[in-house]
Amino acid sequence: METSRHWRLRQQRYALVGEVCPNCDLKIFPPRDICPDCGHEARTLFQFSGRGEVYSHTTVYQAPAGHTEGAPYPLAIVQLEEGPLVTAQLTDLADRPVEIGMPVEMVTRKLRSDGERGILVYGYKFRPRLPQGQPG
Amino acid sequence: MNPSGQSRSSSNSGSAERPNGRSQVLVAGIGMTPVGEHWDVSLRNLALDAMNAAMEDAGGLRPDALYVANMLAPALSGQSHLGALLADFAGLRGIEAATVEAAGASGGVATRQAYLAVASGAVEAALVLGVEKVTDKDSGQVEAALATATDADYEAIQGVTAGAQAALLMRRYLYEHGAPQYALAGFSLVAHENAVANPNAMYRKAISLEQYSKAPMVSDPLNTFDAAPMADGAAALILTRADARQHSQSRPAVEIAGSAVATAAMAAHDLTDPLGLPAGAASVQAALARAAVQTEQIDLFELHDRFSIFAALSLEAAGFAERGGGWLLAKQAEISLNGRIPICTYGGSKARGEPGAATGIYQLAEAASQLQGRAGKNQVSEASVALVQCLGGAGATAATHVLRRVSNGI
Amino acid sequence: MSENHLMRPNRPVGFAGYGAYIPQFRLPASEVARIWTGGQGGLPIVEKAVAGLDEDVITMSIEAARNALARSGVSASEIRAVWVGSESHPYAVKPTSTVVAEAIGATPHTQAADWEFACKAGTEAIQAAIGFVGSGMANYALAIGMDTAQGRPGDALEYTAGAGGAAFLLGPAETALCSIEGSYSFATDTPDFWRRANETYPEHGERFTGEPAYFKHITTAAHSLMESTGTTPSDFRYVVFHQPNTKFPLRVGKELGFREDQIETGLLVPEIGNTYAGSAMVGLTAILDVAEAGDRILMVSYGSGAGSDAFSLQATPLLSVRRSAAPDTLSYIHRRTEIDYATYARFRGKLVTQ
Numbered sequence: 001m002e003t004s005r006h007w008r009l010r011q012q013r014y015a016l017v018g019e020v021c022p023n024c025d026l027k028i029f030p031p032r033d034i035c036p037d038c039g040h041e042a043r044t045l046f047q048f049s050g051r052g053e054v055y056s057h058t059t060v061y062q063a064p065a066g067h068t069e070g071a072p073y074p075l076a077i078v079q080l081e082e083g084p085l086v087t088a089q090l091t092d093l094a095d096r097p098v099e100i101g102m103p104v105e106m107v108t109r110k111l112r113s114d115g116e117r118g119i120l121v122y123g124y125k126f127r128p129r130l131p132q133g134q135p136g
Numbered sequence: 137m138n139p140s141g142q143s144r145s146s147s148n149s150g151s152a153e154r155p156n157g158r159s160q161v162l163v164a165g166i167g168m169t170p171v172g173e174h175w176d177v178s179l180r181n182l183a184l185d186a187m188n189a190a191m192e193d194a195g196g197l198r199p200d201a202l203y204v205a206n207m208l209a210p211a212l213s214g215q216s217h218l219g220a221l222l223a224d225f226a227g228l229r230g231i232e233a234a235t236v237e238a239a240g241a242s243g244g245v246a247t248r249q250a251y252l253a254v255a256s257g258a259v260e261a262a263l264v265l266g267v268e269k270v271t272d273k274d275s276g277q278v279e280a281a282l283a284t285a286t287d288a289d290y291e292a293i294q295g296v297t298a299g300a301q302a303a304l305l306m307r308r309y310l311y312e313h314g315a316p317q318y319a320l321a322g323f324s325l326v327a328h329e330n331a332v333a334n335p336n337a338m339y340r341k342a343i344s345l346e347q348y349s350k351a352p353m354v355s356d357p358l359n360t361f362d363a364a365p366m367a368d369g370a371a372a373l374i375l376t377r378a379d380a381r382q383h384s385q386s387r388p389a390v391e392i393a394g395s396a397v398a399t400a401a402m403a404a405h406d407l408t409d410p411l412g413l414p415a416g417a418a419s420v421q422a423a424l425a426r427a428a429v430q431t432e433q434i435d436l437f438e439l440h441d442r443f444s445i446f447a448a449l450s451l452e453a454a455g456f457a458e459r460g461g462g463w464l465l466a467k468q469a470e471i472s473l474n475g476r477i478p479i480c481t482y483g484g485s486k487a488r489g490e491p492g493a494a495t496g497i498y499q500l501a502e503a504a505s506q507l508q509g510r511a512g513k514n515q516v517s518e519a520s521v522a523l524v525q526c527l528g529g530a531g532a533t534a535a536t537h538v539l540r541r542v543s544n545g546i
Numbered sequence: 547m548s549e550n551h552l553m554r555p556n557r558p559v560g561f562a563g564y565g566a567y568i569p570q571f572r573l574p575a576s577e578v579a580r581i582w583t584g585g586q587g588g589l590p591i592v593e594k595a596v597a598g599l600d601e602d603v604i605t606m607s608i609e610a611a612r613n614a615l616a617r618s619g620v621s622a623s624e625i626r627a628v629w630v631g632s633e634s635h636p637y638a639v640k641p642t643s644t645v646v647a648e649a650i651g652a653t654p655h656t657q658a659a660d661w662e663f664a665c666k667a668g669t670e671a672i673q674a675a676i677g678f679v680g681s682g683m684a685n686y687a688l689a690i691g692m693d694t695a696q697g698r699p700g701d702a703l704e705y706t707a708g709a710g711g712a713a714f715l716l717g718p719a720e721t722a723l724c725s726i727e728g729s730y731s732f733a734t735d736t737p738d739f740w741r742r743a744n745e746t747y748p749e750h751g752e753r754f755t756g757e758p759a760y761f762k763h764i765t766t767a768a769h770s771l772m773e774s775t776g777t778t779p780s781d782f783r784y785v786v787f788h789q790p791n792t793k794f795p796l797r798v799g800k801e802l803g804f805r806e807d808q809i810e811t812g813l814l815v816p817e818i819g820n821t822y823a824g825s826a827m828v829g830l831t832a833i834l835d836v837a838e839a840g841d842r843i844l845m846v847s848y849g850s851g852a853g854s855d856a857f858s859l860q861a862t863p864l865l866s867v868r869r870s871a872a873p874d875t876l877s878y879i880h881r882r883t884e885i886d887y888a889t890y891a892r893f894r895g896k897l898v899t900q
Contacts, residue, residue, distance in 0.1 A: 077410075
């Protein structure tokens, strides 16, 4: 059971909180403390909107141990609207075909359970964007 | 066509790396086991078979250092600390020994460590062994162990597998370059064709495009014929200085003319250019420069076709095709044994089989065989310079070597 | 008599924001009947919502809470309580509320707790939040009712036990979308429906769940609230009850003197099933999606065991301004993917895999 490991990552996993470089303004996800572009220290937290589009996608049919319950499952590399690419499962697709360029939004879902009796691990996935409410 | 070997020289191109007293490093012996499901052979016995074969091939040369390339033994055999274990088991108790790990690039990276040690004079003869035993655990556990070569916190936790990583790149590649669905089939076809005459290969039957098109999906668009089969295997090399060879041999000598390792971002999503295989490109450039060899002089390319997409990307990154043109080489059969740039001459990972960290050693052993004229039916005619590259993860590590036939006997 | 029992806080409070969540999968009642009765017998609803493999009360509460926050325009750091009521909390011991609080950014300066009272666990949280904010202890408190209810395979409840719920952000009345005029709670020890600690599925008292349970408590709570506020059914534009099936809320509404047009906007059970702790609350969100300023709304929840919370509400002019900041409840209802019984059984963990 890797309780503390998952616990450390909860903020970024639950809510897509990354960093912004105070030097070159690059938006960074996941947080890594040193800007990959300019090398400056980057520890300022940044809340991503969760909106993005599909950069590439696949469906995993041969799942590794720990992920077999949800198999087969769709995976994607998503380009967040603020710039970074992130790898995540897609969800709520139903029968909808996935296409490169499809607009998606972040939702917080169950990623897996940490073993039979361990904690439930929650984190970001992406789904096709829901329409907002109508005005009035 | 290529510079003849000089008996005592280091690479004298404009390379930045030139420590004093650097010697020419030769591949003095090679050994490999068949790749397959060795139910009756343990991890250490598999290793022993390859080590013995290499030492015998080197005329009984006893190494004073052992470099073990292995990735999965801790996860799948509950065994780390392979250097000490295998040195002892092979009757080499006491020599310096350690494991070198860089996922699928372990074989090439271990070879580089051995090369540097021998070239510097610190080690007389190095035994480089690649070994992997994957059949003692079930497939779900193997997939999970392989996924540790991805980014654990940002890829594996999402259920990313090695195949899924490759599939994401493959789909993007086909999309960006407008390539058709079966664009990469040719890599699989050529690999299988070449394995027919390789007694060590796991699969020795040619396959057809129709079979490829009907193969079930692993992680779409990547199907089972786009994915190399993971299996047990061990291969070994003996490296030594030219002047330290125990006795002359009638066959041509093969030197490591250039060696380079490069890394790139771990996760595909962290690369600024996910399809550019930057570590592959950088290590090829460095290795060629150090060997003073041009791309046109390469007679064969043992690239790492762990998944077919990496064959295309490797060819592009090495300069054999333009960006987006790698798949066209497969289409036009330029990569077969008598093509412009033969690849996977013994079947590659796809048909010879993929024994994880050992792949890099198999590739070097196969390339050395080619340059020594020992390749039998698979012989690339007049091969004298080989480019060999293995990859870790989705290209996060690339280890590239240039092998060159030196001369007939020394 | 009744005037003593009406509950009003020291300072007026209301809903600063509201948000629903309903998962996309639907299991038609006819599909349940196909498996268990060969298609015979009447159907209590059309279909029910089913949570997907990666969903649970925690994930659903997070989305509903985000919707509520969006409509409120309030920053999560101002929330001083995150309270989640459910009868299907993912852990037996470890709060749902702390995960939700973390995900929405309300930690660490916040109260967090899980609530439980069968189908009215969510309105429990609302009652307490009214006190919390109304006393001046805090400006904002989040009350969520959410469930992924389970029914024993083949049992009557399996037709209707659905997934979904809603989140309400309580805040000062001045900036509320909907003000709370007063509330009332009625509770007795009435065992109409229960689940023992180590059992997977609940038991119910069949017809005992009707008169002495659902009808008695809702009727008494509604009467008491209306008497103590001097109102009658005609003063309310909308009314929403706990909705375990289609018949019960229509019948109790009629017996209380409400017309069908007052009930129908909040009556979601035919299309999503009984969302237990979220049932009355998610019905209320559908009403708030269309209510106009000044509209009075009566909400009466029911929880087995048993009790009812009744609330007299009034939409404010701010409602129509802020409600488009999040998806409306109908869009969640219309986002539907039909599944068959086998898929449902897999999703709900009813297949033994080890």
